[in-house]
Amino acid sequence: MELSDYIRVLRKGWLFILVFVVVGVGIAAAYSLAKAPTYTASAQVFVSTETSDNANDLAQGQNYTQDRITSYVGLVTTPSVLQPVIVGLHLDLTPIELAKQVSAAAPLNTTLLEITAKSSDAKQSADIANATAESLTTVVQTLETTDADNNVSPVKLTRVQDAVVPLSPSSPNVPLNIVLGLLVGLALGIAVAVLRQTLDTRxxxxxxxxxxxxxxxxxxxxxxxxxxxxxxxxxxxxxxxxxxxxxxxxxxxxxxxxxxxxxxxxxxxxxxxxxxxxxxxxxxxxxxxxxxxxxxxxxxxxxxxxxxxxxxxxxxxxxxxxxxxxxxxxxxxxxxxxxxxxxxxxxxxxxxxxxxxxxxxxxxxxxxxxxxxxxxxxxxxxxxxxxxxxxxxxxxxxxxxxxxxxxxxxxxxxxxxxxxxxxxxxxxxxxxxxxxxxxxxxxxxxxxxxxxxxxxxxxxxxxxxxxxxxxxxxxxxxxxxxxxxxxxxxxxxx
Missing domain, CATH: 3.40.50.300 (P-loop containing nucleotide triphosphate hydrolases)
Structure with a gap:
C-alpha cells in the first residue's frame, strides 16, 4: 500500500478511530476515578563501614559496603525488619502483606539505600518508610555485630533523609492514564480500520x-x-x-x-x-x-x-x-x-x-x-x-x-x-x-x-x-x- 492508500483508509475509517479513541479515553478516565489513590514516600539510609584512616583500608571498606548493601535491599522486606514496624505503628497487616507495600533500591555505585513505602493514607506511607528504615538499622547492627563483648558492628546505617508526607497521590496518574487511553484507542482504531480495509474484497x-x-x-x-x-x-x-x-x-x-x-x-x-x-x-x-x-x-x-x-x-x-x-x-x-x-x-x-x-x-x-x-x-x-x-x-x-x-x-x-x-x-x-x-x-x-x-x-x-x-x-x-x-x-x- 502507498501513503495515499493509508490516508484513504484513515479517511474511510475515521469513525471507527474516533469511537475507539473516545472509548479508550473513557475507560482510562473511569479507571482513574474508580481506583483508590495511592501515596508514596521514601527514606534514604547511608551505609558505612568503620575503618582506619589508611587509604587501603578505606578502599576495602568502600568495596565491602557496596557488596553488603545488595543483601540489605533484600533484607528490607523480611519479617525480621517488618514485624517491628507492624507492632510500632499498630498496623492490621501481616509481614507478607506489608512487604507488598514496601520496596528498597540501591543506586548504582553508591552506598545509599532508598526505602519506599506505599499506602492509601499519605501520613501512613511516610510513617512506614521511616519505621522500616529505623528497623533495618537495628536488624543490620544486630546481624553484623561480631564482637559480643563490645557489641560493636563494623557496618553502620544512618538515616540521611526522612520520608515526608506526600501532598498528592502517586497513583492513579490521571493525565498519564488519559494519554495512554487515547494512544491505545487510536492504535486500536487504526488497526481496525486497516483490517477492515484489508478484509474488504470489493x-x-x-x-x-x-x-x-x-x-x-x-x-x-x-x-x-x-x-x-x-x-x-x-x-x-x-x-x-x-x-x-x-x-x-x-x-x-x-x-x-x-x-x-x-x-x-x-x-x-x-x-x-x-x-x-x-x-x-x-x-x-x-x-x-x-x-x-x-x-x-x-x-x-x-x-x-x-x-x-x-x-x-x-x-x-x-x-x-x-x-x-x-x-x-x-x-x-x-x-x-x-x-x-x-x-x-x-x-x-x-x-x-x-x-x-x-x-x-x-x-x-x-x-x-x-x-x-x-x-x-x-x-x-x-x-x-x-x-x-x-x-x-x-x-x-x-x-x-x-x-x-x-x-x-x-x-x-x-x-x-x-x-x-x-x-x-x-x-x-x-x-x-x-x-x-x-x-x-x-x-x-x-x-x-x-x-x-x-x-x-x-x-x-x-x-x-x-x-x-x-x-x-x-x-x-x-x-x-x-x-x-x-x-x-x-x-x-x-
Missing part, C-alpha cells in the same frame, strides 16, 4: 482493478440514484458531468491501442493512405448482473453517434434483454430472427431518432443463446457489421453466470469489462478476466461504474480521461482521427 478504486488486470481503465461513470428513471443521460442531460464522463469514455475508446494496426485495419474501403479499414466491435459485458452494463452501452452508443460516426448497438443479451426498452424501441424481432434466417438484417435494424445510432434488438428469447452466439452465422454477421459500421457494441450477458460474452469476445476486437465500484468483488473480476483469456480473447479496457461522488473514494471528473497518450502515441492518435473522420464522411455519403 473493487473500490482504480488501484484495485490495476492489481487484477493490465487492461487500461478507459472510463469512470459516477453513481446516479436517478439512473433508473433517466438511463439515457447523454440524451436527457447532455451537459451533466455524468454525460461528459461518457464522452470521455468515447474519446478513450476511439484511440484505444492505437499502435495495433490489426485493431484498425482489416477489410473494407481503402483510406487516403491506401490502407483498408473496418469498423471496430466490442463486447460490453460485466462479471455479474446489475453493474450498469446496458445503460453504459446505450449511453456510449449515443456519445459515439454524436461524432457523426455510424454506430450500431446490438442487443446480444438473449436471456434478459433490456437495451431496446431503455432506448424505447420495438424489440419483438431482432438478432435471433436474423440468425435463424427468419428476417433480413435491414428489416430489424432501427435508427434511434435522427442520430447516427442504429440498434439491433435481441428479438425473441431462444432456448439456446450460447449456441446461436457461437455459430458460424453469428461470426459472418459480425464480419458483415464491421464492414458497414464504424463501431459495433454488443450488449452481452454477464460473464460469470453464462458463457455468451466470452464466446462473442473471441470473434470481436475484445471486451470492455464493466465493473461496479463498491459492488463487484475482486475474485469476481479475476474470474471474469480469466474466462475471456481462456477463449483466446482479451479485455480491451475496463469501465468503472457506480463510482461514489463523496467520501475518500470519491471520483474526480477527468480522472480516467485523456491520460493514456503522449509523444509518438499522440501523433498516431491524430492520424487515426483523420482516418475515422474520412471513413465517417464516406459512410454518411453512402
Amino acid at each position: 473493487i473500490l478504486t482504480e488501484h484495485d482493478v490495476e492489481a487484477i488486470t493490465s487492461a487500461p481503465i478507459v472510463g469512470g461513470i459516477t453513481f446516479d440514484p436517478k439512473s433508473a428513471s433517466r438511463p439515457l443521460i447523454v440524451a436527457d442531460d447532455p451537459f451533466s458531468n455524468r454525460a461528459e464522463a461518457f464522452r470521455t469514455l468515447r474519446t478513450n475508446l476511439q484511440f484505444l491501442n492505437v499502435g495495433d494496426d490489426a485493431d484498425l485495419v482489416s477489410r473494407g474501403e481503402d483510406d487516403e493512405d491506401g490502407t483498408s479499414l473496418r469498423g471496430r466491435s466490442f463486447v460490453m459485458t460485466s462479471s455479474l448482473a446489475q453493474e450498469g452494463k446496458s445503460t453504459t452501452t446505450a449511453n456510449l452508443g449515443l456519445a459515439l453517434a454524436s461524432t457523426s460516426s455510424n454506430i450500431l448497438v446490438v442487443e446480444a443479451d438473449l436471456r434478459r434483454p433490456k437495451l431496446a426498452a431503455y432506448l424505447g424501441l420495438e424489440g419483438a424481432a431482432g438478432l435471433t430472427d436474423v440468425l435463424v434466417g427468419r428476417v433480413e438484417l435491414s428489416d430489424v435494424v432501427q435508427r434511434w431518432g435522427t442520430t447516427n445510432l442504429y440498434v439491433l434488438p435481441a428479438g425473441r428469447v431462444p432456448p439456446n443463446p450460447s449456441e446461436l452466439l457461437g455459430s458460424k452465422r453469428m461470426a459472418k454477421l459480425i464480419e458483415m457489421l464491421e464492414g458497414q459500421f464504424d463501431y459495433v457494441l454488443y450488449d452481452a450477458p454477464p460473464l460469470l453466470p453464462v458463457t455468451d460474452a466470452a464466446v462473442l469476445s473471441k470473434v470481436t476486437d475484445g471486451s470492455l469489462l464493466v465493473v461496479a465500484a463498491g459492488r463487484t468483488h475482486k475474485n469476481q473480476v479475476k474470474a471474469a478476466v480469466a474466462l475471456i483469456e481462456q477463449v483466446g480473447s482479451r479485455v480491451g479496457g475496463v469501465i468503472m461504474t457506480m463510482l461514489p461522488t463523496k467520501g475518500p473514494d470519491a471520483y474526480a471528473y477527468g480522472r480516467y480521461g485523456y491520460g493514456y497518450y503522449g509523444g509518438e502515441q499522440a501523433d498516431q492518435r491524430g492520424k487515426n482521427k483523420k482516418r475515422l473522420r474520412a471513413r465517417g464522411a464516406r459512410g454518411a455519403n453512402a
Whole structure:
C-alpha cells in the first residue's frame, strides 16, 4: 500500500478511530476515578563501614559496603525488619502483606539505600518508610555485630533523609492514564480500520482493478440514484458531468491501442493512405448482473453517434434483454430472427431518432443463446457489421453466470469489462478476466461504474480521461482521427 492508500483508509475509517479513541479515553478516565489513590514516600539510609584512616583500608571498606548493601535491599522486606514496624505503628497487616507495600533500591555505585513505602493514607506511607528504615538499622547492627563483648558492628546505617508526607497521590496518574487511553484507542482504531480495509474484497478504486488486470481503465461513470428513471443521460442531460464522463469514455475508446494496426485495419474501403479499414466491435459485458452494463452501452452508443460516426448497438443479451426498452424501441424481432434466417438484417435494424445510432434488438428469447452466439452465422454477421459500421457494441450477458460474452469476445476486437465500484468483488473480476483469456480473447479496457461522488473514494471528473497518450502515441492518435473522420464522411455519403 502507498501513503495515499493509508490516508484513504484513515479517511474511510475515521469513525471507527474516533469511537475507539473516545472509548479508550473513557475507560482510562473511569479507571482513574474508580481506583483508590495511592501515596508514596521514601527514606534514604547511608551505609558505612568503620575503618582506619589508611587509604587501603578505606578502599576495602568502600568495596565491602557496596557488596553488603545488595543483601540489605533484600533484607528490607523480611519479617525480621517488618514485624517491628507492624507492632510500632499498630498496623492490621501481616509481614507478607506489608512487604507488598514496601520496596528498597540501591543506586548504582553508591552506598545509599532508598526505602519506599506505599499506602492509601499519605501520613501512613511516610510513617512506614521511616519505621522500616529505623528497623533495618537495628536488624543490620544486630546481624553484623561480631564482637559480643563490645557489641560493636563494623557496618553502620544512618538515616540521611526522612520520608515526608506526600501532598498528592502517586497513583492513579490521571493525565498519564488519559494519554495512554487515547494512544491505545487510536492504535486500536487504526488497526481496525486497516483490517477492515484489508478484509474488504470489493473493487473500490482504480488501484484495485490495476492489481487484477493490465487492461487500461478507459472510463469512470459516477453513481446516479436517478439512473433508473433517466438511463439515457447523454440524451436527457447532455451537459451533466455524468454525460461528459461518457464522452470521455468515447474519446478513450476511439484511440484505444492505437499502435495495433490489426485493431484498425482489416477489410473494407481503402483510406487516403491506401490502407483498408473496418469498423471496430466490442463486447460490453460485466462479471455479474446489475453493474450498469446496458445503460453504459446505450449511453456510449449515443456519445459515439454524436461524432457523426455510424454506430450500431446490438442487443446480444438473449436471456434478459433490456437495451431496446431503455432506448424505447420495438424489440419483438431482432438478432435471433436474423440468425435463424427468419428476417433480413435491414428489416430489424432501427435508427434511434435522427442520430447516427442504429440498434439491433435481441428479438425473441431462444432456448439456446450460447449456441446461436457461437455459430458460424453469428461470426459472418459480425464480419458483415464491421464492414458497414464504424463501431459495433454488443450488449452481452454477464460473464460469470453464462458463457455468451466470452464466446462473442473471441470473434470481436475484445471486451470492455464493466465493473461496479463498491459492488463487484475482486475474485469476481479475476474470474471474469480469466474466462475471456481462456477463449483466446482479451479485455480491451475496463469501465468503472457506480463510482461514489463523496467520501475518500470519491471520483474526480477527468480522472480516467485523456491520460493514456503522449509523444509518438499522440501523433498516431491524430492520424487515426483523420482516418475515422474520412471513413465517417464516406459512410454518411453512402
